[in-house]
Amino acid sequence: MGTFLSYAIPGIPFGCTYAIVAVGLVLSYRTTGVFNFGFGSQAFVCAYVYTVLTANGVGVFPAFVISVVLLAPALGWMLDRFLFRHIDPANTTGKLVSAVAVFVGLPVLVGLVFGSATRFAPPTLFLNESQVYFHIFSTPINGLEFETVLVTLVTVLVLGAVLRSRRVGLTIRAAVESPRLLELEGVRSESVLSAAWMGSSLMAGLAGVLLAPQYPTLQSSDFAILLVAALAAAALGKLADLRLALVGGILLGVVDGLASGYFPPSSVWHTGLLPAIPFLLLAVLLVGRGRLRSFEDSGDPMAACDPPPPAPITATRSHELDRVVRLGGRVLAVATVVSVLTWVPGDWGFTFTEGLVYSIIFLSITLVTGMGGEVSLCQATFAGVGAFVAAQLAVHHGVPILLGAVLGALAALVVGAIGALPALRLRGLPLALLTLALALLADNAVFPYSWAGGPAGGLIVPRPEIGSVNLGTTSSKGFFVLALLILVVCALGVKLVQRATIGRYLDALRASPLGAEAAGINPSTAKVLVFGLSAGLAGLGGALFASLQQSVTTADFNYQLSLVFVVVVVTTGTRTVEGAIQAGIGFVVVQQLLSYLPGRWGTGGVPIILFALGSLTYAAHPEGMVEFQKRVWTERADRLLRRRMGPPEEMAIATAAIGGFDRAQGDGR
């Protein structure tokens, strides 16, 4: 019993840190209706500012006021005012993608503004960190731990009271359900939601400032991992119950404490299972808990008043213009290929090759998100499976890398299909969270092993050899051609699937799962198929990526990359094959261009911010920024042409009609 308590009690303050974040998550979900991935990043920003201020001689109290009382609500206000307010409450995917963009973008922004110097832990708020205040069952409790527990409890009590109160709590919950309906009752729902955002952001700031002293140095990844761990605690409270979230967080801390106590530090359990406990728990809760499955946002009762969504772009574009646009695209593609093969310098040639490989990985997002209608946050993990299988086979068994890539793709396909099985009844947010849990499980419990992700330094991966030609040594142009061929095959494959019966099934399932199933479509088969194929494509791309880089480490495929992938592809458009290719090329070209900039602007951060900003437009233009611009410009060109060629009025109408007809007749998508 004594041992048990001595392992369990130190877990409690640690669990309180989970609990704060979990409570913050539940609070922001309940008050704003947005599952705020950005919460971890908001906490990080406030903690960072607090750390910088205290390190520069500002007192703890003024630093706290600036970073938590002022900055945090301001951040929340901005997020609401400039971002989430513009997203329709029923648009689950839009909200999810925007929150992911905030999560990915904010820490990078902080790095850009403040530089990348190491920041050491800031001081605690009001208790002495190293002083032991008292013992519980002979376990010493220091100031940091005591403070964390105290603040957590007070916060939860105050918040619970506010939310339960008739006036404030009820109004906020009504505003979440349907802002427009609340307006009909004479309440300005905008200011209600603004206040809720500011409040929840204040929580994030508070959590951040409490968490920061617990780590030796301040790193955004700690906040990200903590956020995800807290998801499990929040899921225990069904994302609705603050008290259960609190208990869940503390329990998780205790379980962590017990596990690290009982499993010897060198055992497989300690290194593999321990870091994965929160993610395992999250996965189990998501799949197992009945009501969580349906916590998907209820539709806005006022949604029936909305106009129908616009018809797809191909339906409104005239036939000739469609042909011109396609021709233009082809000319550009051919010009790029010819340029790379002739006059483009080597580093840019490498960049374009990398872009082609990314395009293959991004095609997997076209499948799963564009066609399957689900956001997957583990595409980098699938790519990793392909890469590691190919690399291990090449290194240890001498399997040619191209054959290894195919086997790796098959392995990823199997993993994806099996991974889809527990997700069969999940959609939207819970499914996205499950994929995130999967990615984190792989990151923590699978990839670190040397039989999977290779030794600490990574694996050396060969370039392909075709006959006597080694594509690595003779010329990297050979690899470019190879990647191009594989990409073309994959792209054509995806297009075929889009036009095939299964593509129509997916269109139907995406639009109305209810109607599709009543029409006899088996949603489970479709989901397993689309996840499996998507994972296979990602795996193939991952293996090629490893071969291109000639080495692969676990860091190449961590979960953050999956988030970045989603953000990037969503920017250009998930619905079309062209969107994926533009995303792949754009991702690397922007990075390469920015690398010419001096100092911190030249590092990897800026492109991520650009794409994060781009993906924020997803909510307004679900077809993607590029597709949207295409539509705007072709419409403009269309009008110009009509004005020159004939009477505008009738022609425009006729064009619209013909456009719709063409779309229906041809295979035009």
Added chain:
Amino acid sequence: MDGALSIRSMSVAFGGVTALDCVDLDVGEREIVGLVGPNGAGKSTLVNGVGGQLEPSSGSVRLGGVRLDGLRPFQRARLGIGRTFQRVAVFPELTVREHLLVALRALDGDRTPWLRLLERSRPEPAESRRIDEVLSLVGLADRADALVSTLPLGACRLVEIGRALVGGPSVLLADEPSSGLDGRESATLTTVLHSLRERGTAVLLVEHDLALVAEVSHRVVVLDTGRVIAEGPFAAVMADPEVRRAYLGQVA
């Protein structure tokens, strides 16, 4: 075991609320049964229980003698349950023809999902004939290639009916097909229901429009607060004092 659809003692409870209480209901072959009742009587719950959209607390459903209990909606659809929804569940990005094609192929079963993967989504001649037949039945032949997102609500309801009919269901569950339709659209719907009656398609018609029910159904079942309170020919049922109290009393 006579008839197309037989429901035995179906009960559905949502939390503490009993939405359906031991309901028995039969739809015979070639029979159109009107299911009426005030709001909240449990009509849609019954239809969802038959279609598999919700799992009843108890009771059983048979279709032509085959037990449907525990099967998922797509499995029931393949066994011969066609249905429409009170709030239309169509696919805006597909054309009318594609709706029917998707349903026709899906109802065929997915024994070969891998073949579906690369199969062109263009109808075979036999499929085209079947689709055109159903399209002319529901009066959408001239709009076959229009995107459904461009159609008015009335046409969407007809698309749903067409989608449900294309596989040749043993019974059609029509959940308030006339709600939200204007006069002309209602007239088209009535024509469609009449031709279904002539062709001998079994239909369970949930409907608020009593005139429509009177016109097309062979038999009427009245549901009130989860129980069947009357059934029989329309005129006889409407004369029942209990029905007048529970149902017409509210209307008038």
